[in-house]
Amino acid sequence: MKTFTKRQISISGAVLVLLALYPLAVSGSFAMHLMIMVFLFATLGVAWNIMGGYAGMFSFGQAAFFGIGAYTSSFLFTAYHVNPWIGLLAGGVAAAAAAALIGIPCSNLRGHYFAIASIAFAEIVRIHFNNWKLIGAAEGLTIPMQDESLRNFMFHSSKAPYYYIMLAFLLLSLGVCAWVATSRMGFYLRAIKESHDVAKVLGVDVVRYRMAAIMISAFLTAMVGTFYAQYILYLDPESVLILPISVQIVLVSMLGGAGSVMGPVIGAAILLPISEFTRVKLGFKGSGLDMIIYGTLIMLISVYQPQGVWGILQKIGRKKK
Amino acid sequence: MADQLLQQVVNSLLIGSVYALVAIGLTLIWGVMNVLNFAHGDFLMIGMFISFWCYTLLKMDPLFSIPVCAAALFLLGAGIYRFIISKVMKGPGLAQLVVTFGVSIFLANLAVMLWTPDFRLIEKPLLSGTWSLGSVQLSIPKFVASVGSVVVSAAVLLFLKKTRTGKAILAVEMNRDAAQLMGINTEKINSLSFGLGSALVGIAGAFLSMYYYIYPQVGGLFGLISFCIVALGGFGSIEGAFIAGILIGLVQTLGGYFFDPAYKYALVFLVYLITVWIRPQGLMGS
Known part of the structure; x- marks a missing residue:
């Protein structure tokens, strides 16, 4: 079986190549910021997709993992001067551990119950971080200025390095997602999504695979959290741990097409420009x-485009052949 | 100490019964249509604002605007079902979850646009003051809201169990296809249940407007708490939602009192997680 056709590869x-050249072609920081946000939410969507799209665990609490990632690296840096790249890995591990912790009570929950449990978990994290003095409580953390370098994960003169790093993260998460989707694990996850009980009867270790999906998703999401902290250089619970972030992650995946590797990327490429433009033009x-x-927009997408744009693109692609 | 504990228990019951009414509206919709309405808290907010404007513009006390709130929210709920929710019912499950988030964001921000994000309060409601019963202080508006919520909840249960329409709703909840074969117009029942569930939260809004701050984002927390109550009580169970509502009121108030007020809602969510871990189907679910 060939995974990719020649046409897809080209x-x-x-x-x-176009994406790599983009920073050279555009000037103006909004154009760069917009693309960084597209990549950022695309990556978050890809991570969500591993548990939501493939395994049918509709998490509305991804902001918790995002925030844990952002906070872990930022706290380690401000308190102990730990390099943010190491902080990124630590944040990923912390989020995966949190995912394991929440995964245990949720391992048998389905549908709405899982969705509510994920919100409940994220709200507990948000409330706790708002009151946790060690990490700045409601005041949040400010990341002190460093010299700009890849090693310091900090750049002042241009947004281009952030752009390339986020693009690399996106490609990495796409690789992980494609690997999961084509592996035995992806097959099992889809089986669990179709029918929890049938999968169990057929001998699939439902809890184990669901846990693995949640933990991988949490790790990737936390990684993006660290990126966000290094990009904005300030974070507080009400900017990284809130429900609207979780909802936007789900929306990006659904609009593009949940359960397809490229879906969330398409979703982010459509949704983020609209939401950033309306925010800038009308939000002030x-x-x-x-x-x-x-x-x-959310209502329109749900009513008219619930299967995602990716499915339509594929249909068009097939007809052309 | 014993006096303070008694006071806290009374406070729990006062808020818990209003929670129960909010949650019963939600569980009715959830049970009949398997739709989780994330805009439920925002419906509550709209109910509170209707009561506020009735008071401010028409000099109508919240106590008398209860039927206005109920009717307005019934129309809002049935309308949103007819024009939005019914269109995603056949679609994928994810779209059914997401669409009501859209409604929620829309309504909360419409309120910001129309009425600004300011906090408002009905300053001189007909009911005010407190009764002193021994060492326990009983706020009169809270007491009336609580008793009213219990009465309305009981009336809903009676309506569902005793009337033809009520029985039809329960039949659809049990088995949609069988109900349809028996000649029940399920589409009509859907609109009716959505309207009825929304009317209940409208009534709760009128009650709350007697003593609670009114602002566009007020629904968020109430919405989340009512999800926990419904899931805790068990899928579509009215009795379960009522018991769970009181229970959550106790957890929130006693937890805030003994542990840390800042964590009272975190405790509510934690209790929810622990309960569904042990009993995924909820307290009264089967």
């Missing part, structure tokens, strides 16, 4: 109009 190659007055449009 299209992906062309897209990659605090009138709520940007969020009214966002809410309307």
